[in-house]
Amino acid sequence: MASGKPTDPISSSTSDSRTPGGRLGPAERALAWQRLGAEAFDVVVVGGGVVGAGVALDAATRGLRVALVEARDLASGTSSRSSKLFHGGLRYLEQLEFGLVREALRERELMLTRLAPHLVKPVSFLYPLTRRLWERPYTAAGLLLYDTMGGARSVPGQKHLTRAGALRMAPALRRGSLIGAIRYYDAQADDARHTATVARTAAHYGAVVRTSTQVVGFRREADRVSGVRVRDVEDGAELDIRADVVINCTGVWTDELQRASGSRGRFRVRASKGVHIVVPRDRIVAETGLILRTEKSVLFVIPWRNHWIIGTTDTDWNLDLAHPAATEHDIDYLLEHVNSVLATPLTHADIEGVYAGLRPLLAGESEETSKLSREHAVARVAPGLVAIAGGKYTTYRVMAADAVNTAAVDLPGRLQPSITDQVPLLGADGYHALVNQADLLATKWSLHPYRVRHLLDRYGSLLHEVLACAANRPELLKPIDNAADYLQVEVVYAAAAEGALHLEDVLTRRTRIAIEYPHRGVGCARQVARLMAPVLGWDEEQVDWEISVYQARVDAERDSQTKPDDTAADSVRAGAPEPRRHLAEPIA
Template sequence: MTTALNRSPLEASPSSGRPAASAAGPAGRTGVDDRTRLHPAQRARDLADAAAGIADVLVIGAGVTGAGAALDAAARGLKVVLVEAGDLAIGTSSRSGKAFHGGLRYLEQLNFKLVAHAIAERDLMVKTLCPHMAWPEPFVYPLSHQWERPYVGAGVLLYDLFGLKGRAVPRQRHFGRRGLKAHIPSIDERRVVGGIQYYDALMDDARHTLAVVRTAAGLGTRVLTGTPVVDFIRDTAGTVGGVVVQDRDDGQRHVLRARAVINAGGIWADELQQRAGANTFRVQPAKGVHLLLRPEAIQSQAGILARATDSVIIARRWYGYWLVGTTDTPWQKDKSRPVAERADIDYLLDNLNRYLARPVTADDVLGTFAGLRPLLKPVDGVDSTSALSRDHAVLTGPPGLTTVVGGKYTTYRRMAMDAVDAALAPLGIDTPSCTDRLPLLGAQRWPETLARADEIARQHRLPPSTVKLLLARHGDRIDEVLALAGSDPALGRPLEGAPQYLAAELVHAVMAEGARSLADVLVRRTHLSIEQRDGGLSLATTAATLIAPLLGWTAAQTEAQLQAYRDLIHAERAALDAACGRTTGAQP
């Protein structure tokens, strides 16, 4: 069993109108009318409802900020519509560093306000909002010189003090050279004189964003994916009164009216604002690349945060693997397809290996992913994206449209609250936000569900390690997933070659989690695309066979989905394959 100060159950080896009930109500757990369940019939119903009425708030973009804004507005009792061009968390929100963190490095930039807010949000996630998927994790800052200890120690002490109220993570710990080597056997003791350990919280970004969206749906939010905004509705004075979306399924356009529109388009936020008739800012996409390493690549009892050539390098344990990041470079190419390049992989491995006794090689890398941070670019221009502010901004204009942009994943809830406050001000609505005390889907009955872990394992004849992973992904909704196995025993079996997942989870992704494509399932509802050496290609046919009937795909459509997934993996793996001297899909 875990507590707020103990390790998460995730350290098992990866191989081994408004509804009558709220999201936490009885129907929100197993009922057929459960509005938290996202699926094709729900999408059709929500699209018809949204087109037939006028929303109080319409949010563009189902990344974590847009999802947070939809939840914030819905929790205030407002009628909300959330529209997304692609899938939930399809952009930056599934390609982050997968951590709730205060941003220790921002202390050096004297951005105390950002760090204080981020730590408060981190602790809120661990203690209240999503304890099933956010867990404290230790990190060590290696010291190369003795003079660094008081300097770094003072910074970590300040970091601890920001989190003193209602502490959710342990305090710092100091190591000498010998103690650090025992704590991190992979460290090169010739490179360090000791280290300082502190804590942040790890999580699963795509599934967290999904939980935010489903919680909002349970409070009445109409959720529409695959519906890009193609135009804005404006009156003669230029006031925005809604949007026009195009359904990617049939090409039909729909007018969705709203009293207030929030633009949470991330890296597309400036383009959306321009389409609405204003041009007050620019977004500079900054590419961040991460590598997923096999579990044996590093031997350590803690993550590592250390200085890199131009920023910091971070290696963190994540679902039993090692996740290493990140880069910070401008991206001028296709914003819908950021990819890792050979230089990114070399940069990360070179900087990580400065601190390791046994170098990590490209062959230790299971997968890579790249995301784009939407940084606000000042008018006079800045060449280095690492110098651009990580603070968020809420911008109004044209009338009726509020844009929220910038910021960091950890502070999404504050960003959403600020955006909704600004959007509602012209309407004279001053109902306060309450999302700081609203557990997300999966967390409403978390302590009781966690206490049943051993019982669930026995009842379903599953290894305890598998149940722990299921609990981390689904929280108190684990019974929804396992109920599928009750109706079809084949769905209760682990996937061949990926026993950390049940076949039922692939079906559940379509029946309750809004997945509409093969990539939605293999990239965001699960992480098979980066956890498998071949990018999940060997499992793609199995997954497609399971979900095709649920989505009504013909044989031709199923093959098209498979080919699209193959193309995606080949594109994303090109740099890694070149670094390893292999072809995509080859075994080590």
Template structure:
């Protein structure tokens, strides 16, 4: 079955959603949780549809720490069950589900206090490693911890300040391009029959005479056309928008969710000399310094957010905090002039209980599934690493105990698009490099993004050899990747390409502004834009960039949110 997400596929999907047959499961929300639910439901044989009011992963799921991890800090809180679950999922992603996207990541944990800190960490990380091995069926998916002397630590990470450490431990977790994971989940769901449409808002819910939710009215935000869709069950997976979606259905029950902001900064790769990431304990929580191809991602924070939900942004104070925490251990101190990218995301923090305490709920340490109204299931909380468990819980809840037993989840053994046949494509790296005039490192980088789906990207180059060339503004990416974002990954706008597919918005000093003309020229014919529309798309993106940069200079969340929101969006949000 075709797995391409594009304008034609989207139009067909919207028509099919509204046909007389109806939908078994309508998923509202196109982040990692909603995408996981769509895949879970589709692979159980349910007629499934998923809609997202913005772009795929445009919210929290493209603004994370880009880590797949067990949550070491939860282990020190003695939440063994939660950590074991997350480590099991980490193992599945590394070995079976998405080994092309999820990669082992070594992390150095610097010690400041002799003996005590080393003993404390040895016990905790030792349990962490043991649980990971058990969770992977007694297979080691990443190396286990090893201790480093002060001399060894400085050899591995010369960037560390010798005065700030007495030694260190090295342990492993994993990293992932969060937005690419979500797009891959949606494409995999489509492969198994799901109908998918981004830039599609739910503007109302239909109920029968008994008050049960039996469908929704969808508004195509690209055209303004509205369609009524019948659905046996609606699953609300809208994260920080959870309560607003519940209210739209007139639901008396559901979940209570608050938004918490976490921010990251990016500095160039040559500003921190180290061959591993870093895990730092702070007074408030933890801080990660994670290597990325062109830089280091540093974060995160955890502060309440009470402003508009669509465009969270870092403030000047947020940035200062992250710089201060990183500089506590770095010899060559970072400054604002080093920053080449930032982003802010909103975590949906569950509040105790449900809005209707008489309603049953499936509750874990990190997420909860319940019924907001008859016919509407709602799930919130959790984290990227455990998206698959959340998805299975949501579909189980929607089906009910007996049907869930008859149609169990199979996503623990369903590789994502690009995973199957990965080794076979990897063996051809030298041949592909020679054929397309690339270095082997270039081909390997493409393989890490597309896996065994790489031939679909190469087919575009075969059809248009100019696509083999790198982007002038950022040679790490090829022109083919920009085209593929439109032909196969559902990008409908310039900002979709530059924020969640070719991620210049958060990885380049000018946020991709210098690439606007080149990228727009590539996507315009693919998306059917005329000259006026192309100009409008470029102006829209540049307004966004200016607003994001101006917001970073503000001292408070309110001021930063106001500045960011002042840049009008080309596509309305919907409700």
């Protein structure tokens, strides 16, 4: 159906084995398939979430021959459905996990200052105090420890506020809901964009990165794993990839892939569902985010552009791993808890978007998922096969280094040490200078300076590549209809350089239109599909099919969010069609 000839809005040529600028366009995708079948790799990474992308980058920058395959899209699972925070995990101090907090704060600092200052930004939170005498000194002591461990290096330290001071900072709070407050800082990022940038950086340093490429079997030589068999889920073609070691970075699918390899796992992964809702910024009048205690964990109200993200829930999930469904009960839980402190309560009518994700937690003895360890585990589960799971988004780089270190026993030659703490992600170099030049860039491209700064915070110094797609098509510098936060040129760039293969990839991950607008992306689906069409070679029939599949997804998600329990919601959501036509059933 995609019978047209793709066009390339970004021209480049190279004889280098690297992907210049980390491009993941149609031409690079075709070449990647040839390379996967023809070359032998040191490492094959399975899973295109943040850990898999991080492993590919870590291995590539150590000088290894690396391939990364992902069955769906980059960050299509957990890594696009988080709370979008780079944080030390303040609540883990109460669980005495000091090492995890210290490690996470170091990673947060690296992202803010060296590795991804264009993507990771400081964000403040207000912690309302509700109990006299003991709560302020108790919380202050915890935050002092947080700041001392590294939480106050590139962001301000804690600030104590009276009730009047807190209400000036957050007028939306109900006066009787607090007796004072403490403000502290963490950091946030668009998780899907960050993950895709890590993967593109890995490609820039030589990794072969290919999405819509599903592992359907394992190669074996005697008693060791020697590679994988993969299927192109766009056309059904299959081939074998040879590798010294396979690293399983599939998150909540870890156990499933380990069973498929015929190897007994060294640990078990348990999926915990987290649901978030998105509401307009004007529904909560505040200049800072909020962190609230709940009976189980904590609830965040996170500033997100012109919106607030409110979450999260924390419940066991044993159903469809690809499409966790939010229920009416999940949404009511979030509304109930946030409304307990708001002067003007939120209602279902205020909700712009809803998303559900699964945390891959290491199973423990406790039945409460919020008490399961957020530490990660890595093991050589068989000769030639390593698995890693657990952890938290913020520490992905540490997890990646540990996985590659564990794989060393199966690799020929001496393994170089990890250097990813010194490797800025694509777009980081030159970012600060471009911020200072935003007004000049705005004049050059006839854009508002605000728009240029918005683009810089999404692409960094890759901004020039993005805008180059509009060099001969100035109409692409206009906003997308019914999604004015994004320019049309961003859609073209997503298909030409960022590996987007389907309408869903652009509306849910390359942009966040699916959760930021009440129409959930349906209101601009046709325009976005037609912008993608010439890049990917779609004809009108394929455009119509992409729209119908996306519409069915949105309808199923809306319907699932009216159901009372997980089973009913999953039954509805699982009925929506997949845009990737040749996805295999889970291999067992």
